[in-house]
Amino acid sequence: MPTAIPADSVGLVSPQVAHFAEPLTLACGRTLADYQLIYETYGELNASRSNAVLICHALSGHHHAAGYHSEDDRKPGWWDSCIGPGKAIDTERFFVVSLNNLGGCNGSTGPSSTNPASGRPYGADFPVVTVEDWVHSQARLADRLGIAQWAAVVGGSLGGMQALQWTISYPERVRHCLAIASAPKLSAQNIAFNEVARQAILSDPEFHGGHFQEMGVIPKRGLMLARMVGHITYLSDDAMGTKFGRGLKSEKLNYDFNSVEFQVESYLRYQGEEFSGRFDANTYLLMTKALDYFDPAAANDDDLAKTFEVAKADFCVMSFTTDWRFSPERSREIVDALLAARKNVCYLEIDAPQGHDAFLIPNPRYLQAFRGYMNRIAV
Amino acid sequence: MRADLDIIQDWIPAGSRVLDLGCGNGELLAWLRDHKQVSGYGLEIDPDNIAACIDKGVNVIEQNLDLGLGNFASDSFDMVVMTQALQAVHYPDQLMKEMLRVGRQCIITFPNFGHWRCRWYLASKGRMPVSEFLPYTWYNTPNIHFCTFEDFERLCQESGARVLERLAVDRDHRHGWASRLWPNLLGEIGIYRVTGPTR
Secondary structure, three states, X not given: OOOOOOOOOOOEOOOEEEEEOOOEEOOOOOEEOOEEEEEEEEOOOOOOOOOEEEEEOOOOOOOOOOOEOOOOOOOOOOOOOOEEOOOOEEOOOOEEEEEOOOOOOOOXXXXXXXXXXXXXXXXXXXXXXXXXXXXXXXXXXXXXHOOOOEOEEEEEOHHHHXXXXXXXXXXXXXXXXXXXXXXXXXXXXXXXXXXXXXXXXXXXXXXXXXXXXXXXXXXXXXHHHHHHHHHHHHOOHHHHHHHOOOOEOOOOOOOOOOOOOEHHHHHHHHHHHHHHHHOOHHHHHHHHHHHHHOOHHHXXXXXXXXXXXXXXXEEEEEEEOOOOOOOHXXXXXXXXXXXXXXXXXXXXXXXXXXXXXXXXXXXXXXXXHHHHHHHOOOO | OOHHHXXXXXXXXXXXXXXXXXXXXXXXXXXXXXHHOOEEEEEEOOHHHHHHHHHHOOOEEEOOHHHOOOOOOOOOEEEEEEEOOHHHOOOHHHHHHHHHHHEEEXXXXXXXXXXHHHHHHHHHHOOXXXXXXXXXXXXXXXXXXXXXXXXXXXXXHHHOOEEEEEEEEOOOOOOOHHHHHOHHHXXXXXXXXXXXXXX
16 A cells, blocks of 8 residues: 555445345346355445445456555555546545456355355356346345445446446436446457457366366466456557567577567566466456357347437446557447437547556546546436 | 527527537537527537536537538438538538438538638738638648638538528627628628428
8 A cells, every 4th residue: 555545545445245145047047046246335325325336347357446455455446546535436426336246256256156056166167147147236236235226337348338238227227327448249359359368268277177176276377368368458559569669578589489588478477477366267257258248239139229228327438549459439339329319428539548458547538527427417 | 608609599499409510618509408408419529628518418429520420310300500610621511411411400600701801811912811710821720611601502502402591690790781781791600501402
């Protein structure tokens, strides 16, 4: 943690756990008899319960979106730049709820949890969950917290997909939807990258058909490769060029395959290494599947505008110019459908060099628009 | 409200759906929403203007008019408005057709290059007019397609657009006897309401 907690931080926070005993039937047809969701809250719920904001996380995200868990934390939560007193999502005005999704590996029930049926970790037996399943589970968390309607549901990337799904699944329960650096469905190229990541994990000898936990090992190499390929898609060519260029680790080329020569290789390995130590391989598989399967228009003859007709929320859609994973064109598909469905919508295309990762990075125009939109939400 | 917007709002029926091309800070749409129950969207590319629209609660879409209105369905708006932007777009003729396709009616305002001051400047100095009202040099200006009232009405004819209403005003948006008498010489800004060929 920094020497003193910054004034615009939510400060020290502790996660809470909500246990659900009522069975949840999933899109795949299977049922989770029993599960728990870990979440954090920032700010205070007002008397009329009208100021609640739900944060939906992306592929590798979790419930810890803002503040610090302990004095020893090196870094704050993953969206601390946007959540806090006076920040875009102002915790002086809003009661913010951030959870770890079902299937996750940060405290919510997922593949590394114990399967009550067998007494052993679920591993590969954990059902495939979808964005819709997550939204249903989030609705139950809202019920538990006494929140009948969210002032806003907010998310970036895969989180944006959940925000969009909320307006379709529970139109009465969300007043504003902010979908940032998101897409209405994955492209073939997106799915292809996910498949490479999955194959990296599935083909690791330590994967053991997903039951590696019982064997006391982890498919570290596969997870590392999956993260490396994913990470490339989060950054723009320019961002990588600026950060690493063709810079070398050592003075000269080694003419072999064993050494880490280029800076970018070293960076990717470090990212992969770090990730494989903290993330569950089965969760990674699940998250990529949830991404691949997301396609709300499929149920409406691929008519996205018709899909959004039920929505009652106002929308704010933002994209970033150098994002090639979910490019501005993908956000414009969402916007055009909302225009055709005659919904209230604002759309911004933010000039940012960082690629897909830009939604996590403070950028003056992004933060100003984000704050501007949130400020106009009546509570 | 900006004087030209005050004139325009009078031409927009209460409760209608409006698309405002180059909506600026969202002043017109916000006023129409608050006073005439008008709904709609503004298209804009300037970041500060977009931020101002968001603050006002105006539906603003970051979209470059030079890329057309292909994302809007035909006849999806009662009125398409474009104030002081016709001279700044790359393809005024194509945009005009798009406006007539998307809206049942269109309101277009633009500076009149046939005004006597422009004519006098060009005639006497032999150089492109630069004034307080049109302060740019020819090589560094957003205004790349100046026209006169006559030119605009010719374009309307060629696009099959019918002029429903026209108003020539001075830079303070007053429409006195002079601009009524001889609009193409004495009017500085043209305000037109037009409709498409098939209507």
